[in-house]
Amino acid sequence: MPSLSICIPTYNRAPHLRVLLESLRRACAASKEIPEIIVCDNASPDDTGLVVKEFTDGGLPLQYIRRPENIGGENNFYRSVQAASGEYVWVIGDDDKIRPDAISRVQEYLALGHNMLLLNYSVYSGSFDKLRSPAKIRYPADICFDSADDLLAKFGLHPGFISSVVIRRETFLRLPFEEYTVLAEYGFPFAYAVYAGLKMDGCKARFVSEPLLLNLGDNSGCYDWYKFFVEGSHKIFSLLVQRGYKSSSAKKADTRVLRDDVIYRVVNDRIRGTFDAPRVRKLLRECYGRNLFFWFVVAPLLYCPAGSLRVFKRIALSIRAWRNKEN
Numbered sequence: 369m370p371s372l373s374i375c376i377p378t379y380n381r382a383p384h385l386r387v388l389l390e391s392l393r394r395a396c397a398a399s400k401e402i403p404e405i406i407v408c409d410n411a412s413p414d415d416t417g418l419v420v421k422e423f424t425d426g427g428l429p430l431q432y433i434r435r436p437e438n439i440g441g442e443n444n445f446y447r448s449v450q451a452a453s454g455e456y457v458w459v460i461g462d463d464d465k466i467r468p469d470a471i472s473r474v475q476e477y478l479a480l481g482h483n484m485l486l487l488n489y490s491v492y493s494g495s496f497d498k499l500r501s502p503a504k505i506r507y508p509a510d511i512c513f514d515s516a517d518d519l520l521a522k523f524g525l526h527p528g529f530i531s532s533v534v535i536r537r538e539t540f541l542r543l544p545f546e547e548y549t550v551l552a553e554y555g556f557p558f559a560y561a562v563y564a565g566l567k568m569d570g571c572k573a574r575f576v577s578e579p580l581l582l583n584l585g586d587n588s589g590c591y592d593w594y595k596f597f598v599e600g601s602h603k604i605f606s607l608l609v610q611r612g613y614k615s616s617s618a619k620k621a622d623t624r625v626l627r628d629d630v631i632y633r634v635v636n637d638r639i640r641g642t643f644d645a646p647r648v649r650k651l652l653r654e655c656y657g658r659n660l661f662f663w664f665v666v667a668p669l670l671y672c673p674a675g676s677l678r679v680f681k682r683i684a685l686s687i688r689a690w691r692n693k694e695n
Contacts, residue, residue, distance in 0.1 A: 372403040373454030377444040378462035379410040382419045389423045391465035399471040405430035408448040411438045442552035449540055458534045463584045470580040474534055484573040485534040489581035503579050516571040517617040524624035525601050528559040531581055539565035555596030560604045567612050594648055601625045602655040623661045634669055635677050
């Protein structure tokens with residue numbers, strides 16, 4: 369049985385999949401132990417099968433599972449973990465890729481006894497030809513956690529970026545599929561499964577500060593951003609409290625989403641004139657009505673003139689750069 373399974377849920381992205389598989393081929397060549405690699409095709413109508421055959425014919429040991437019909441992206445993520453046989457699973461998005469030393473480095477960290485790794489990543493645009501951010505999470509050193517509450521308070525929604533998570537398979541599968549699917553409409557059931565499993569199994573997690581993953585930004589498709597990042601994240605954090613997490617940890621996770629994501633989305637939408645004011649204001653009040661950060665920082669941005677927001681945006685970007693440097 370392999371110690372590590374790499375699962376690739378995919379749908380209709382054959383060109384991106386080719387780039388990822390090429391990076392895996394190089395990483396496998398540099399690894400002492402070849403991981404299990406599974407491509408879970410969600411009934412793609414494009415050349416996904418031909419791309420897989422190209423690499424299997426070239427000697428890359430991978431399994432190909434093609435769904436007879438599309439079961440939805442989130443369900444395909446969960447089913448790909450179920451299909452794995454390794455002790456640990458690394459679900460990688462079909463439009464990301466990894467560094468040549470990524471597999472060997474991940475295996476070294478897992479050998480230390482961690483049951484979850486949270487990987488830092490670089491963000492690119494175009495066809496990985498323009499670097500937007502050398503390290504998305506700006507903590508300069510690795511951080512180890514033996515408390516799931518501390519992990520939630522520190523990183524909040526970050527495990528929602530699926531490609532950055534390596535986790536013990538049985539820990540992830542602690543969350544039943546039926547409960548996972550109920551949360552699929554809110555966008556982050558994967559993060560919920562990670563946190564739920566760590567609370568049940570015990571947390572021995574590590575944040576890996578050096579980026580081992582390359583993310584292709586602005587390529588996530590169409591979705592309701594506010595439903596996912598506002599309603600979805602708040603719902604998931606609230607449900608984690610019911611699973612034994614401290615309410616203080618959930619509140620810190622909420623504040624992180626407000627600070628790291630919501631502020632910039634609200635400001636940009638208002639500047640661009642794409643802000644659905646009645647709906648978003650109502651949703652934000654419902655989710656963050658008891659959060660002081662919301663009332664003192666976010667709420668004023670919902671009503672101030674758009675011209676003032678341009679000034680605020682420049683200041684906020686400067687503050688974020690300073691905070692990242694301090695961290």
